[in-house]
Amino acid sequence: MTLFDVYPLYDIEPVRAQGSYLWDHYGTRYLDLYGGHAVISIGHSHPHYVARLTDQLGRIGFYSNSVRIPQQTELARKLGELSGCEDYRLFLVSSGAEANENALKLASFHNGRKKVIAFTHAFHGRTAGAVAVTDNPAILAPVNESDHVRFLPFNDAPALEAAMSEAICAVIVEGIQGVGGVQVASETFLQTARRLCNQFGAVLILDGVQCGYGRSGKFFSHQFAGIQPDLITVAKGMGNGFPIGGVLIHPKFEAKHGMLGTTFGGNHLACVAAIAVLDVIKEENLVENAAVLGEYLRKELRALPGIKEVRGRGLMIGIEFEQPAEALRRKLLFEHRMFTGASGKHTIRLLPSLAIGKPELDSFLEAFETVLGSVNAGVAP
Ligand SMILES: Cc1ncc(COP(=O)(O)O)c(C=O)c1O
Numbered sequence: 001m002t003l004f005d006v007y008p009l010y011d012i013e014p015v016r017a018q019g020s021y022l023w024d025h026y027g028t029r030y031l032d033l034y035g036g037h038a039v040i041s042i043g044h045s046h047p048h049y050v051a052r053l054t055d056q057l058g059r060i061g062f063y064s065n066s067v068r069i070p071q072q073t074e075l076a077r078k079l080g081e082l083s084g085c086e087d088y089r090l091f092l093v094s095s096g097a098e099a100n101e102n103a104l105k106l107a108s109f110h111n112g113r114k115k116v117i118a119f120t121h122a123f124h125g126r127t128a129g130a131v132a133v134t135d136n137p138a139i140l141a142p143v144n145e146s147d148h149v150r151f152l153p154f155n156d157a158p159a160l161e162a163a164m165s166e167a168i169c170a171v172i173v174e175g176i177q178g179v180g181g182v183q184v185a186s187e188t189f190l191q192t193a194r195r196l197c198n199q200f201g202a203v204l205i206l207d208g209v210q211c212g213y214g215r216s217g218k219f220f221s222h223q224f225a226g227i228q229p230d231l232i233t234v235a236k237g238m239g240n241g242f243p244i245g246g247v248l249i250h251p252k253f254e255a256k257h258g259m260l261g262t263t264f265g266g267n268h269l270a271c272v273a274a275i276a277v278l279d280v281i282k283e284e285n286l287v288e289n290a291a292v293l294g295e296y297l298r299k300e301l302r303a304l305p306g307i308k309e310v311r312g313r314g315l316m317i318g319i320e321f322e323q324p325a326e327a328l329r330r331k332l333l334f335e336h337r338m339f340t341g342a343s344g345k346h347t348i349r350l351l352p353s354l355a356i357g358k359p360e361l362d363s364f365l366e367a368f369e370t371v372l373g374s375v376n377a378g379v380a381p
Helices: 049-057 070-083 096-109 128-130 157-163 188-202 222-223 270-284 286-300 324-335 358-376
Strands: 016-019 022-024 027-033 089-093 113-118 147-151 169-174 203-207 230-234 244-251 309-313 316-320 339-341 345-348
Touching: 016 113, 027 358, 049 270, 070 089, 070 244, 070 270, 089 096, 096 128, 096 169, 096 203, 096 230, 147 157, 157 188, 188 203, 188 222, 222 316, 270 286, 286 309, 286 316, 286 358, 324 358
Parallel strands: 113 147, 113 169, 169 203, 203 230
Antiparallel strands: 016 022, 022 027, 089 244, 230 244, 309 316, 316 345, 339 345
């Protein structure tokens, strides 16, 4: 059997990783400024994380949600404390798409409605419900097409105001659009969404899969706007590479046995991975590190020539260019051994571990300046 070829690959084979570095099978070291799509939150192979997972695997790795799993309650308690969402409840799943899928279901169970408002350039995942609220026709199969979803311009509070009605089930929005180009939802926009959802009995779903878990310099990026969503979805950085996601559910939602469910969600290993992540985030003050180093990085980037715009919050940063950015990324990867990401053709996306240090950022800035210089001077990329 061969693999179903859906991923364009770089010819690099990482075999080991530690902190913000990866090593390939030749022993070449790479600086990781992307964390494998925002997943590596506390750094690769953190010793506490490795110890907790190894210990748990030696005891019990999995049993289904038909027995008591105390690691789930420990995780919910620690997540509540660290995020400031103590009064929410937690439903555990295994990915970001699954978290959004369940959030949409919960919203619809709650108010009995069908229509959902989503936003231009949104990305919420690839399962049926999640992809229907994702603004990318290229990944929407005919079977996923839905006339329940309306897309409005992102950050356009008056458009939202005009579209809201008693027919709307939910509004789903990313606190910072990631795939859509690192576009920060304005505080007014989020506050308007909150007010309108209250007014019309709609459910406000904040997708924190990419921008959550401390990445923005607050635990959740919507906390900059001072709002409380009805449902918050998380995944990616939650498990630092172990697949886990969740829906944080406001107390006004009533749970009924059987209304949601999953085989793998909340298993022992996934929970201890997520507990270890929260322990490290707290112990090493990683949310603050993201805020401080993110601010530093954006300031330094804004001083470099040839950049159209630097956007973002904390350690979620978009660097937009007039010209396509792929050549710059390839130079960073193959000449300077640095992984970065992209949003579309013109934007480089940085999503390093929240534990990254200033020396690593400085070495990136130095390499980036060289790469920009060679491209601006017309040296063939
Ligand atoms: C904002 C957002 N929501 C949902 C998802 C889907 O997450 P997953 O790939 O874990 O299903 C992603 C993935 O990139 C994302 O960025």
